[in-house]
Amino acid sequence: MxxxxxxxxxxxxxxxxxxxxxxxxxHEQELDENFKKLKDALEKHWNNYIIGYSYKTNALPWVIKHFDLLGCYAETVSEDEYNLAKLIGVGKNHIIYNGPVKTKDSFMEALQNGCIVNIDSQREVEWLEDIEIENRRIGIRINFDIEKMCPGQSQCPEDGGRFGFCYENGELSKIIKKLQEKKVKIAGIHLHTSSKSRGLDIYRAIAEIACKVQKEFELDLDYVDVGGGFFGGLPTKPQFDEYIALMENILSTCFDKTKTKLIVEPGMAVIGAxxxxxxxxxxxxxxxxxxxxxxxxxxxxxxxxxxxxxxxxxxxxxxxxxxxxxxxxxxxxxxxxxxxxxxxxxxxxxxxxxxxxxxxxxxxxxxxxxxxxxxxxxxxxxxxxxxxxxxxxxxxxxxxxxxxx
Missing domain, CATH: 2.40.37.10 (Lyase, Ornithine Decarboxylase; Chain A, domain 1)
Structure with missing residues (x-):
């Protein structure tokens, strides 16, 4: 019994x-049904999107290949994960490359292959000098004060997050100016932030910052990458449709759905349950x-x-x-x-x-x-x-x- x-x-x-x-x-059926709910929410609210499965959450070979077959990009945060994606047969331009620990060789290869690359460190800015101008196409990870916008919900309320270029202290502005001087195409912005709550307010804040940055720096963006951190597979928590609908209401005021892709990078939300x-x-x-x-x-x-x-x-x-x-x-x-x-x-x-x-x-x-x-x-x-x-x-x-x- x-x-x-x-x-x-x-x-x-x-x-x-x-x-x-x-x-x-x-449980494969449960996995696929849960994933379909995410895809349906995106189809409904922002039918110009990319789902990048987060390798760091669970990179078991069967799992990452299954998500590849479902049409996901590989969301990787190290040279090892980047090479793993290639090893299991992910298309060379179907990889998202994030994180501060990229190597120069894999960074340059990813850009030359047309991957989505979001920079997260000063050294990556310098590496761009060695990339042909036509391949200087990156996204920028943005560091912003999520605790101020969502009190009590951030993981590091006193010290703040450590990833990306800080909006509030002017570091983001300096990086944008430097990239423009290097004739780098700023294709997107990456706004993943870790939270204790995984609540809807977090994604409201992400969407608001995306609009604020776009307007202030007059960026013509191909994509807005909101990262992951969603709930998934729990009926008592926010559902995919709620997250995406909320962001649609805000992002659509400053981005054209037909021109700017919405990128989500779920991990726990699709593989946890x-x-x-x-x-x-x-x-x-x-x-x-x-x-x-x-x-x-x-x-x-x-x-x-x-x-x-x-x-x-x-x-x-x-x-x-x-x-x-x-x-x-x-x-x-x-x-x-x-x-x-x-x-x-x-x-x-x-x-x-x-x-x-x-x-x-x-x-x-x-x-x-x-x-x-x-x-x-x-x-x-x-x-x-x-x-x-x-x-x-x-x-x-x-x-x-x-x-x-």
Missing amino acids: ILEKCSGKKKGRGKPVKFKTPYYMI PISYVTSVIDVKDTEFNRFVVTDGTRTSIDPLMTKNSYFHSFDIKSQRDTHPKQVICGYTCMEHDRLFEEKNGPTLQCGDQIIYDKVGAYTMCLTPLFIKYFPDVYVELNGNVKKIRSAWTPNEYVQRSELE
């Missing part, structure tokens, strides 16, 4: 499948203080930074059970704080029972450490049919490309 906690009906998913745990399961992590109970022990339920999974596999205090989870147990007043669900590692949640007045768990964690597709596979155990199996499920898309790592994979003496 399956008992669910903190999660709704799993639409489009087949029956639970028994494999060696732990493992991740990607449709992935589960399945674990098994391997031991139950009572101490003076608690009953500890030990599993073959770990907190670092679903919450690598160990910052969350609750998880969407359900139980797959063998039979009806009496309840237990308190059980502490733990991972297999030797860290005391590898504790996932407390189950109060729930079914008394036994060895062999399974605990399934839902909505764990974002910042998990790419951040999970190689600590004590290695990467687990990953499967894709569609209409009850399951295939393995990554085999669990063994010591053979761990030692690859290493020297032993």
Whole structure:
């Protein structure tokens, strides 16, 4: 029997499948339905757009290839991610290249290939000297005071964000002037900002700053890149249609939809919800203080930074059970704080029972450490049919490309 906690009906998913745990399961139908909602919102409100899938959120090869086949650009933030996109077959001009850690060689290649390149550092401005004038076509990432516009919603309220060129202190103005002197085409602006809330106000502020910059500097822009950071796959949170409609109302006052593309760079919004992590109970022990339920999974596999205090989870147990007043669900590692949640007045768990964690597709596979155990199996499920898309790592994979003496 399956008992669910903190999660709704799993639409489009087949029956639970028994494999060696732990493992991740990607629910393909749910992924595609969620992605379609984003695409439909863009088609409705700004039918001149690019969706760039954020590699840093989850760059599992099957995942990034799937989004490529859905028509997404690859949104990359390092030479490694840029080269990964090329390796899996992304079109050379279907890559968005962001971030401050680009290398000069990959930066120049991306511009020569017609990629969307958003500069984020002074050195990139200097690199443009070595690019042919016809390929000097970039976007600028803008740093602005999101905390002032959305009090209490920014991630760094006291110190401010660290990415892009600052609008308020005049750095953006200086960079625009320098680029114009270098005969650089400013094709777009990039306004992604990290927030605690992921609320609609954040995107209202982004759209307002985009209009303000366009008017003040009289920019003729091919695109406005609003970044990511949306909610997705959670019915109780803002929906894609709300985000895009809000931005449309503001951006349409100063940009022509037929001439200026809207670029969005979702990661968590499209990959977070449709992935589960399945674990098994391997031991139950009572101490003076608690009953500890030990599993073959770990907190670092679903919450690598160990910052969350609750998880969407359900139980797959063998039979009806009496309840237990308190059980502490733990991972297999030797860290005391590898504790996932407390189950109060729930079914008394036994060895062999399974605990399934839902909505764990974002910042998990790419951040999970190689600590004590290695990467687990990953499967894709569609209409009850399951295939393995990554085999669990063994010591053979761990030692690859290493020297032993």
